[in-house]
Amino acid sequence: MVSHESRSEPPRYVDRAETVSADDVLPPVEAPTVRFLLQLFFVPLVIVVVIVVIWSGFSWVVQSTSDPADLVREIRALNDASWQKAYTLGDMLRNPEFHALREDRALASELARVLEQEVSAGQFDEQRVQLRVYLCRALGEFRIVEGAGALVAAARADRDPSELVVRRCAMEGLAVLAANIGAERLRDAPGVLDAVMEVSRERSSDDTAAERDALRATAAFLLGVLGGDPALHRLARLMDDAHANTRYNAATGLARHGDPRCERVLLEMLDPTNASAVEHEPTEETKERKRSDVLGAAISAAARYAQAAPNADLSRLREAVARLRADDLPKNIRNQALEADRFLSPSSH
Template identity: 30%
Template sequence: MSSADAPRQAAEAPLPPVEPPSAGFLIQLFVIPGVIVAAIVGVWLLFTSLASDTGDPRTYLEHLRSSTDKRWHAAVYLASALAGDEHAELRYDPKFMADMATVLDQSLDGGDTAEQAVAFRSYLSRALGHFHIATSLPTLVKAATTQRDPNEVEVRLSALEAIAQLTDNIRRPLAEKLLPQAAALARESADAVRASEGGAEAANRLVALADEADALARIATRSADLGARAGRLAEAFSPAVDAAERFATSEDGRGRIDELRATVAEIARQAREAAAVDWQASSPLAEAVLGAAGEFTEEERDDPRLKRRVPYAHSLRERGAYALGVLGGGEALVRLDEMLGDAHPNVRYNAATSLCRHGAASERLADTLVEMLLAPEVKVEEPEGGFNESVKETIDTNSKQQITINALRAVLLLAAENPQADLKPIVAAVEKLAETGEPQRLRIDAKTALETLSKRG
């Protein structure tokens, strides 16, 4: 498939159902210049073909520590293995993650800014983003803030994406499994003890905590302090479970209580992991992401893919907007709102998507979404000598279509997260797109979005 075909197929994909967006879904809405994407994908496929081994990923740690070309093979293989399901257990292995983070940390300290050394650190950062525990977070923060040479921006970009993905990986089990499971078991346990003499109070307490668990699950993937809140909920559950146990007279009731206690213990454990990515003002994590989102240096870097020097500040702001949307928090939302006025369209569009994730409606957000729907601006870094007119037109057309598709998805997220938001100007833009959008796929998707929006009441 050619680089021109990929954006076209993406633009023709049907709109997904509205659901809590994962970092993987958000990265689909992420604006990255098409020529860069094509180059990255080409390099990735090249090295993935080298990494087709089926051995134990743990054996590749020694290759990471070597100074030979084998460390390239190992870094790409490990990133591929961690992304797949065959070795999913490694994503929860703190020692394995710590060993990989140590290699990255040592490479950062070594200070080699040659192209291969920088690319090696970039791959390692991406690999660490596949874990579901926070062991390597300090190293990723270090990678996101270390820049002694313009070429190291590649590592910073990869580390920012990894931080966002890691955050989502840690929070999602609480949102999708543990909190709903605790709520269901608490209600079942309440039913089991309510009939016992004196058990009504214990049952009512479990039901109240079940309601809290359900409420937290609904906002978990965008809660900036999920770790702290889930930890407090687990602490409240423990004495309630102990109190209810005294009134569980049936074997089935005692079984439900035991399951609930085990689930609460798992919530407490996962809450400790999530606390590491809770937003705290002036923390190294917050400073790293806010720093990238506020990067306005005029420096340029050599990019061998484009065979020219290119500015990089807007790329950091793009990734910063993406990471802020995943991390959340009042300070993050304020910065994202400011970024709607950025001079670079990619930054504006990523900020808009992140704000939609949090239901943070505003007049300026509406203006940006209307722009994305009806008149998207495209800025693509061109290689030395430029594109021929045919290639340039294809990239421009496909990029605009993808931005419009992303805007439709973002609008549906905003509507789902903020049912009271005034979407009149946005709906008007979607209606216009449904009538005049080209190609036909855009008109169909716009009409589908209108059907969903019409159900808001």
């Protein structure tokens, strides 16, 4: 985002018509008055005191909201500010300064209980939905498995269209948790793989088609992170999904694990004229951005596949990536394609 700074006007030059002496412009010397002394000393002192008070108050507020136990109590109060406290706690968990919190089992368990209670309560007003969203995001930041069960419960709750965003955030929270604690450990946690499989079978309906497509695509991504034979078999099925992002996440997930079934859709993604990639984009600008994103993801996936399956036949992928070094494509795509050639060329195997 480009910031537009306000520009102060340059000082104006005043042209003197005639030369004047100091005696003409300086007032006669007088003893300082009480009013003058008040202006000189008291008013600046008041300003300094006000600034100190404001800063002290601000520091107190920051310190008062930096205690995780206080934040959890305010979250449990279920008032208008609860979702904001959950947001603040999530930010703390992402902050390296509070890295020890990410292994706090008591804190994770308490947040998980709140999320489970909120899911069971089934309140669909905006603030309660937002609370569940930010609890899902916070639980994903831990480096312990305690929050997985609550995230599974949130991912499965499908009683109202407003919950679709919560379900997607729960899936995203599980993906972040997998990165933090290890995919195998999360995959073995009770209910996780079954829940992700269920979500990957979401069928779109007319009024919530876009949201359910996005949810299914998120599930495909998470299956690729989790790995394992059941997940890979499901990803192979999702390669035929009508929703492009779901297909693409399935292909990149298979590529991550060196599964040759990824090739067909990766070749689709590597085609810069691929209309499916930009089918629902509203403007030319967003189409170009989406096309660039898909090409970049496909190049990365092809390189990752080459590393995971060094004995695979990479000839078609290598040719498709080589074509992306053409001059009419964005520079970042050309550079990425050139870099990927290190992994795809026969000399690297």
